[in-house]
Amino acid sequence: MNDITSKKGNESITARREEFLKAVRTLISVYYPNIRLDDFPSYKLVRNGGIHPIGILVSIILSQNTSDRNASIALRRLKERVGEFLDPAKLRGVSVEELEEIIRPSGMQRQKSRAIANVLKEFRSDPDALMREDPERLRERLLGIGGIGPKTADVFLLFVRGYPTFPMDTHIRRFLERMGIGRRSEPYERLRGRVLQLLPRDPEFLLAAHLAIIMHGRKVCRARNPLCHECMINSMCPYHRSKLQETSKGETK
Numbered sequence: 001m002n003d004i005t006s007k008k009g010n011e012s013i014t015a016r017r018e019e020f021l022k023a024v025r026t027l028i029s030v031y032y033p034n035i036r037l038d039d040f041p042s043y044k045l046v047r048n049g050g051i052h053p054i055g056i057l058v059s060i061i062l063s064q065n066t067s068d069r070n071a072s073i074a075l076r077r078l079k080e081r082v083g084e085f086l087d088p089a090k091l092r093g094v095s096v097e098e099l100e101e102i103i104r105p106s107g108m109q110r111q112k113s114r115a116i117a118n119v120l121k122e123f124r125s126d127p128d129a130l131m132r133e134d135p136e137r138l139r140e141r142l143l144g145i146g147g148i149g150p151k152t153a154d155v156f157l158l159f160v161r162g163y164p165t166f167p168m169d170t171h172i173r174r175f176l177e178r179m180g181i182g183r184r185s186e187p188y189e190r191l192r193g194r195v196l197q198l199l200p201r202d203p204e205f206l207l208a209a210h211l212a213i214i215m216h217g218r219k220v221c222r223a224r225n226p227l228c229h230e231c232m233i234n235s236m237c238p239y240h241r242s243k244l245q246e247t248s249k250g251e252t253k
C-alpha cells in the first residue's frame with residue numbers, strides 16, 4: 001500500500017485523512033467515557049497509582065501475547081511474593097527461575113522472566129530514569145533491552161509518561177487495514193509513523209484513541225464477522241464500502 005501522502009485512486013488525501021480522523025473521534029466519543037479500567041489492566045495500574053514505574057513496565061511485559069485475565073493472575077502472584085508496590089530492589093531478590101514459576105500463568109514465562117531481569121539490570125543504578133529520561137531517548141533505551149518490543153515501549157511511554165506515541169496491537173492493526181490506512185502486516189514503525197501523521201500529537205487524544213479502537217476491535221470490528229451493519233462509523237469505512245459494492249454487483253448479475 002502506498003504511503004498516505006501519495007495519491008490513492010481518485011480519493012483525495014485530505015478527504016481520507018478527515019474521514020479517518022472523524023471516525024476516530026466518533027469512536028472516542030462512544031467508548032472512552034465508558035472505558036472500564038478492568039478492561040485495561042496496565043492502564044488501571046497507572047490510574048490507581050501505588051506501584052513503582054518498573055512494576056508498571058513489568059505488568060506490561062506480563063500482558064504480552066496473553067489474555068488480560070492470565071496477565072492479572074501472574075501479576076497478583078508476583079505482588080504476593082514482593083509486595084503491592086513491586087519495588088525494583090525486591091524484584092531483584094527473586095531469581096529468574098522463581099520468577100519464571102511465579103509468572104507462568106501469563107504464558108511465555110521463560111522469555112518474560114528474562115525480559116524482566118533485563119529491565120531490572122538496565123535500570124539497576126537509576127530506576128527513576130524511567131520517569132526522568134527524555135522520552136525519545138528512553139524509547140531507544142527500552143528498545144535496546146532484550147524482550148522489550150516497540151509496543152511495550154510505546155504503552156509505557158503513552159500511559160506512564162504521557163508521551164505522544166501510538167502503541168499498536170492486533171485490534172488496532174486490523175482496524176487500520178480496514179480503514180485503508182495501511183496493511184496490518186506492515187512494519188510497526190512505519191504504521192506507527194503514519195498514524196502519528198494523521199492524528200493530533202496530543203497524548204490525551206492518542207490515549208483515548210488507543211483505548212477506544214481496542215474496545216471497538218473487541219466488540220464490533222472483530223477479526224471474524226465484523227458487525228459492519230451496526231457499526232457507528234460504517235459510512236466512513238472503505239472496507240464496508242467495498243463490501244457493499246461487492247454485494248450490489250452480485251445482485252445486479
Ligand code: SF4
Nearest residue numbers: 221228231234237240
Ligand atoms: S464498518 Fe466494519 S470494518 Fe469498518 S470499522 Fe466498522 S466494523 Fe470495522
